[in-house]
Amino acid sequence: MSIKVLVVDDSALIREVLSRMLTRDGDIDVVGTAKDPIDAREKIKTLNPDVVTLDIEMPNMNGLQFLEKLMRLRPTPVVMVSTLTKKGASETLLALELGAVDFVAKPSAEFEGGLDGFGANLRDKIRAAAKSDVRGRSAGRADAPKVPLKTAAAPSGALIAIGASTGGVEAIRTVLSLMPTDCPPIVIAQHMPPGFTARFAARLDEVCDLTVVEADDRMVLLPGHAYVAKGDYHLRVERSSGQLKTRLTHDELESGHRPSVDVLFESVARTVGAMAVGAILTGMGRDGARGLKMMRDAGAYTVGQSQGSALVYGMPRVAFEEGAVVEQAPIEAIAGRLANALVRLKSAA
Structure with a gap:
């Protein structure tokens, strides 16, 4: 049974490229695309995807704001598609703290050189996300209790x-x-x-x-x-x-x-x-x-x-x-x- 994916990105080119990459091996089905979180919200309701790919910088609602709402109201495996910048890295780590399963770094400008590798990596991340337990994590597990350990002292060389x-x-x-x-x-x-x-x-x-x-x-x-x-x-x-x-x-x-x-x-x-x-x-x-x-x-x-x-x-x-x-x-x-x-x-x- 194929993995149903919704691609969310404000760029029509990126949506097309990601969709083409994801469907290459035949086990992933892009059931829809969305240009912003407002569009994505409605399509998640109607299409019920197994995994969502999500950009951070989008109009109408920041991807992080959308992710926080999604994980609270309808926990769904999300793979972030991130930019290789210091700001992008910080926002990606925040997305993982908010409940995203994983991320992929966008290829360099004009997709030079690394498109096939990027596509293979993205497909692997989607497959892993489809097997992840975000609903269980969201439902049953709060942050780890802050019960300080008294000591972890050990001999020198440990x-x-x-x-x-x-x-x-x-x-x-x-x-x-x-x-x-x-x-x-x-x-x-x-x-x-x-x-x-x-x-x-x-x-x-x-x-x-x-x-x-x-x-x-x-x-x-x-x-x-x-x-x-x-x-x-x-x-x-x-x-x-x-x-x-x-x-x-x-x-x-x-x-x-x-x-x-x-x-x-x-x-x-x-x-x-x-x-x-x-x-x-x-x-x-x-x-x-x-x-x-x-x-x-x-x-x-x-x-x-x-x-x-x-x-x-x-x-x-x-x-x-x-x-x-x-x-x-x-x-x-x-x-x-x-x-x-x-x-x-x-x-x-």
Whole structure:
């Protein structure tokens, strides 16, 4: 059964291009297009699409305002089509906080060079969005309760590694906002293109007690700090001069991604071993399962986000089925699970 999509954009050219791209493989049906949110509101009622693509800058009502109303009144999977600008990145992250499932960055001017890749990426995002549980998330789950953890203290050399994809922006924010500032360094691989990860890290830094930065090459990993993999770069952890440091590389895609969760987790397994703890969160596909299994085999504590709380139960499901996780937990409980594992490490030391 094909996925029904409504394309919302004020540009007739963009509506035509997106519609042509989406229907290319035959499993996606563009049931309608809308030129602005007012038009979209009526067509959502009559066409009942499975997924909506939404631009932010539109006449009559801003796309963010429309998204907020839609998620409150009629929760529907939404994929944002965003511009690669600093303003576009900030608005896109706000859209994800408001309930959008994912986003794609518009191709460069005049669609030079990257149109086929953009189309394939967009179709993949639509398929993931169609499987997402926005209605369950909207109906049953408020923000994570602000119950501060007393401590996540651990021996020197301990490390936290987190990986996520679709839905990860909100999931990572939930985990980091509950982590105390005495926790060991946190390294994060979130599937996100260049131009967005710096703003993502800055946004996390604004809302969390931890210091959150976009990772640069050869940064010393410090307690109370979190390091987000830079878009289009793999993030690894290495030990140099007795210190844990970041390594950024631009080598081949791994598990279909750059940054890849597998690349990060495998480096953590080799470098930190049983002194690490890891979490795999919401996302489509299988990236991270192999690396997390290596971490568990090396003696690390590992946790996967449970099905009921994951926007897309793909990556955590594969990790669970392949024996990579010690246990599964709802997103609101993962910070506590990580902290408890770190406390046990400290007691053992």
